Amino acid sequence: MASRRVNQDLPVIARFEVRHRNYLAPDGSIARPLPAFASDANLLIALYRAMVLLRLFDKKAVALQRTGRLGTYAVSLGQEAVSVGIASAMREEDVLLPSYRDNGALLWRGVKLEEILLFWGGDERGNCFSGPLHDFPFCVPVGSQAPHAAGVAYAFKLRKEPRVAVCLFGDGATSKGDVYEAMNFAGVHKLPVVFVATNNQWAISVPLRLQTGSETLAQKAIAAGFAGEQVDGSDVVAMRAAAEEAIAAARDGKGPHFIEAVTYRLGDHTTSDDASRYRSADEVQAHWKEEPIARLRAYLVGQKMWSKADEERLATECHERVEAAVERYLATAPRRPETMFDHLYADLPEVYTAQRRELAGEHDA
Amino acid sequence: MPEVTLVEAVNLALGRAMEDDPDVVVLGEDVGVNGGVFRATAGLQKRFGAERVLDTPLAELLISGLCVGMAAQGLKPVGEIQFMGFIYPCLDQLVNHASRMRNRTQGRLTCPMVLRTPHGAGIRAPEHHSESTEAMLAHIPGLRVVIPSSPERAYGLLLAAIRDPDPVVFLEPTRLYRAAKGEVQDDGEALPLDRAFVLREGRDITLIGWGAVLKETMAAADALSAEGIAAEVIDLATLKPYDESTVLGSIAKTGRCLIVHEAAHTGGFGAEIAAFIAERGLSSLLAPVTRVTGYDTVIPMARLEQYYMPSVERIVTGARKVCQFS
Numbered sequence: 215m216a217s218r219r220v221n222q223d224l225p226v227i228a229r230f231e232v233r234h235r236n237y238l239a240p241d242g243s244i245a246r247p248l249p250a251f252a253s254d255a256n257l258l259i260a261l262y263r264a265m266v267l268l269r270l271f272d273k274k275a276v277a278l279q280r281t282g283r284l285g286t287y288a289v290s291l292g293q294e295a296v297s298v299g300i301a302s303a304m305r306e307e308d309v310l311l312p313s314y315r316d317n318g319a320l321l322w323r324g325v326k327l328e329e330i331l332l333f334w335g336g337d338e339r340g341n342c343f344s345g346p347l348h349d350f351p352f353c354v355p356v357g358s359q360a361p362h363a364a365g366v367a368y369a370f371k372l373r374k375e376p377r378v379a380v381c382l383f384g385d386g387a388t389s390k391g392d393v394y395e396a397m398n399f400a401g402v403h404k405l406p407v408v409f410v411a412t413n414n415q416w417a418i419s420v421p422l423r424l425q426t427g428s429e430t431l432a433q434k435a436i437a438a439g440f441a442g443e444q445v446d447g448s449d450v451v452a453m454r455a456a457a458e459e460a461i462a463a464a465r466d467g468k469g470p471h472f473i474e475a476v477t478y479r480l481g482d483h484t485t486s487d488d489a490s491r492y493r494s495a496d497e498v499q500a501h502w503k504e505e506p507i508a509r510l511r512a513y514l515v516g517q518k519m520w521s522k523a524d525e526e527r528l529a530t531e532c533h534e535r536v537e538a539a540v541e542r543y544l545a546t547a548p549r550r551p552e553t554m555f556d557h558l559y560a561d562l563p564e565v566y567t568a569q570r571r572e573l574a575g576e577h578d579a
Numbered sequence: 580m581p582e583v584t585l586v587e588a589v590n591l592a593l594g595r596a597m598e599d600d601p602d603v604v605v606l607g608e609d610v611g612v613n614g615g616v617f618r619a620t621a622g623l624q625k626r627f628g629a630e631r632v633l634d635t636p637l638a639e640l641l642i643s644g645l646c647v648g649m650a651a652q653g654l655k656p657v658g659e660i661q662f663m664g665f666i667y668p669c670l671d672q673l674v675n676h677a678s679r680m681r682n683r684t685q686g687r688l689t690c691p692m693v694l695r696t697p698h699g700a701g702i703r704a705p706e707h708h709s710e711s712t713e714a715m716l717a718h719i720p721g722l723r724v725v726i727p728s729s730p731e732r733a734y735g736l737l738l739a740a741i742r743d744p745d746p747v748v749f750l751e752p753t754r755l756y757r758a759a760k761g762e763v764q765d766d767g768e769a770l771p772l773d774r775a776f777v778l779r780e781g782r783d784i785t786l787i788g789w790g791a792v793l794k795e796t797m798a799a800a801d802a803l804s805a806e807g808i809a810a811e812v813i814d815l816a817t818l819k820p821y822d823e824s825t826v827l828g829s830i831a832k833t834g835r836c837l838i839v840h841e842a843a844h845t846g847g848f849g850a851e852i853a854a855f856i857a858e859r860g861l862s863s864l865l866a867p868v869t870r871v872t873g874y875d876t877v878i879p880m881a882r883l884e885q886y887y888m889p890s891v892e893r894i895v896t897g898a899r900k901v902c903q904f905s
Contacts, residue, residue: 309652342685350651351684355675361641362676365648365656372604372630372654379648391668395641402636557686558721560744563773563820 232432235456236446240504242512249455255519261302261450262514263528265294265507268318270532271327272481274540275334279485283544287334288315292448292480295506296412297382298322299453300473303461304380309366311350311359311381315412319382320345320352327539332546339549357387360396360409367405367470378464379407380457386417388431394438397472401439404469408460409435411472412447414479419492435472447475448506480505550574580762585755588730589619589695591765592737593657597627599767603741604649605632607642607659607695616661617697617756643669646692647676655741660696663750664707669694670715677746678721690746693737698726699791699841700888701754703881709753710878711790711842716748717818717851723772724819726750728793730761732816735770743772752791759794775822777829781809784902785829787852788839789815792889796839799894808902818848826852827860834865835901839889844872866904871897 237252239245251257268290278284290297297318304310304323312319317330325345333340333352341351353359363381370377387393388411400407411431415422428434435442445456453475460471478501482489489498514520552574555562562570583591597603605620605627611634614621624632635642639660646656660666673694680690700709717724725740725747727733733751740747752759778793779800788796793814800810811829815821830836836856838849853868871889879887 338683338685341683342687347687348652350688355671358644358671358675361644361672362648362651364641365645365650366652367648368645369649369652369654391638392640392644392671395636395638396644398636398638399641399645557682557684559681559723560689565773565820565823 230436232430234444235452236449237451238449238509238513240509242509252451262510264298264322266528267532268294271536274536276485285334285336286484286486288484289481290315290318292505293412293414293477294318295450295453296447296475299450300410300457302454303457306346308378309348311363312352313383314352314354316382328543331543357383357390357392360393363407364396364399367407370406376465378461382410385413385422385425388434389425397438400470406464407470408464409472411474413474413476416479418483432474440470442472444474447477448504450506450510580764582760583730583763584757585730585733585759586617586619588734588763590621592734595767596741603655605657606635608637608661610659639665640668643672647672647690650690650692651688655691657693662708663696663698663710666696674719678719691744693740693747693749695749697753698750699752699754700878700884706880713818714848717848723747725817726790728790728814729759730763734763739769739772754791772817773820775825776814776816778814779812781811783809783833784835784898785811785833786837787813792839792841795891796894798891802895803898830856830860831863834863836868837898837901838870839894841873841888844875847872866901869897869901
């Protein structure tokens with residue numbers, strides 16, 4: 215560290231620390247006393263069900279992509295606990311600003327499976343979803359939604375509304391100025407915003423060690439004037455607990471918070487990627503021992519909160535839900551071509567109406 | 580009516596918009612206590628408070644991104660980029676978010692924001708302070724691009740831009756900030772965002788321009804008049820979407836057209852107007868559509884900038900050639 219090279223006689227004027235949070239060990243045993251909400255079996259089971267549904271949905275989506283019925287798709291395999299845990303701590307009136315891999319958060323907030331399929335199937339109507347109307351759609355340009363989160367949070371503060379903006383992005387995004395500029399502004403105004411970096415170790419093929427020389431991503435918040443913590447992102451109890459505390463504090467006027475969710479992307483970056491080109495099977499295999507679903511299942515089963523029969527019922531239920539959603543997605547006809555001009559402006563300027571008519575005419579002919 | 584400068588008209592419009600609508604928020608570098616480096620936001624923080632007139636950190640990408648977030652929440656942010664040379668970090672936000680938020684969410688989220696920035700050269704400013712890259716902004720679907728050339732139009736068009744439900748980039752001709760004076764009634768009356776303004780009527784040639792070059796273009800029309808050439812001068816004012824019918828109507832009358840802009844020649848917005856006239860007004864044309872523009876070079880620093888910008892002489896010479904063509 216650079217500081218070691220500084221003259222040791224000079225006074226220390228600031229010290230910072232970053233803490234790491236986890237509750238469930240990879241084998242499902244209790245690493246430290248669980249937070250209060252964990253005594254609510256229904257909540258833990260709801261978190262478990264959401265992660266299982268997401269994994270099954272991902273599997274189906276990839277199958278659709280491989281058979282030419284869906285576009286490029288990004289799976290959450292291995293990191294389901296992050297988006298599910300975070301979203302579970304939000305209120306309806308809070309605003310979610312997700313990255314493109316945060317399906318779990320959208321689903322928790324009421325977005326329908328077929329709407330997510332519509333989006334990845336190339337239809338803008340997927341972004342006009344059944345979740346909270348004020349939530350942002352998936353953000354594809356990495357990290358560029360972070361300044362939006364700061365703007366949303368500023369609006370809350372200006373109007374004195376007890377609401378919180380929650381912004382999710384990946385480890386790669388923390389290298390971008392967008393994210394830092396947003397965090398810096400949030401720190402200046404103590405805005406009600408929670409930034410969550412899903413550190414899944416890989417930004418497509420670039421490993422974290424080439425992304426940053428920083429020991430943690432959490433410490434990046436310190437330079438912006440607020441706390442960052444590292445959380446076991448494969449422990450949904452830890453994710454939920456960290457989110458709950460951060461969101462409550464932000465709602466209470468205590469300002470922003472940064473959560474580094476340390477997890478692992480067990481799947482390819484997207485269906486267009488082949489991760490075996492840049493990382494070893496051994497590395498991936500080792501991380502399968504930490505994945506969030508088996509971990510929570512082990513805990514639930516150990517606590518007699520979950521049985522084999524429950525598991526079988528859930529599998530059937532998820533399968534039926536996904537299949538029904540796929541049917542609805544596949545049955546949704548494309549929009550008429552000229553509708554690409556709809557919602558371009560509140561009122562389409564007269565000069566563009568001829569182009570719209572041309573599209574409509576070609577379609578009719 | 581009181582006579583004000585163009586920058587004072589901008590200030591009046593901002594004050595009026597903030598007075599009328601509590602959702603209007605002004606943000607940017609030095610816009611608060613300092614009132615903006617050109618004084619466009621002078622006095623606003625005192626009137627409306629530091630929460631609605633906020634000094635942002637020195638980060639242009641942030642300013643544009645904040646506007647998108649605020650606008651999605653129903654505020655009407657008016658961001659200021661101190662000089663056009665610093666607008667480029669905002670392009671990601673303008674292209675990927677502001678201009679397409681409504682479309683990509685099918686109307687669920689919208690982006691009623693304005694990004695204001697000084698435009699053009701001619702004030703002997705340092706490097707990177709004299710840009711006129713409006714063509715790249717006008718190429719972005721879903722955006723509106725507006726540039727006034729008088730205090731009256733600055734006032735009316737800025738009010739319209741702030742009230743518009745979609746994102747607007749509002750370019751303010753730096754050279755006219757204090758040089759252009761005119762009567763402005765602070766009555767809250769907006770001007771339409773999709774209309775060009777005929778500044779002078781004439782039957783022999785149509786001169787089309789926007790922003791500061793209209794000053795030289797009007798002077799050129801005076802000089803041409805002395806030679807017996809009656810030039811019609813159109814201030815395009817809104818580049819996106821531009822007023823096709825006023826352009827076509829004028830070409831139908833004059834049959835000749837010279838386009839004047841300060842931006843570099845190749846790929847400038849004049850090329851769009853020329854192509855449009857070729858597509859839609861060819862039968863009216865008596866001569867090729869011609870352009871007098873900045874050169875295809877980096878905008879030079881102060882010592883040479885006057886050679887770069889279209890002069891009255893270049894415009895008169897260009898117009899004369901178009902009129903002599905047969």
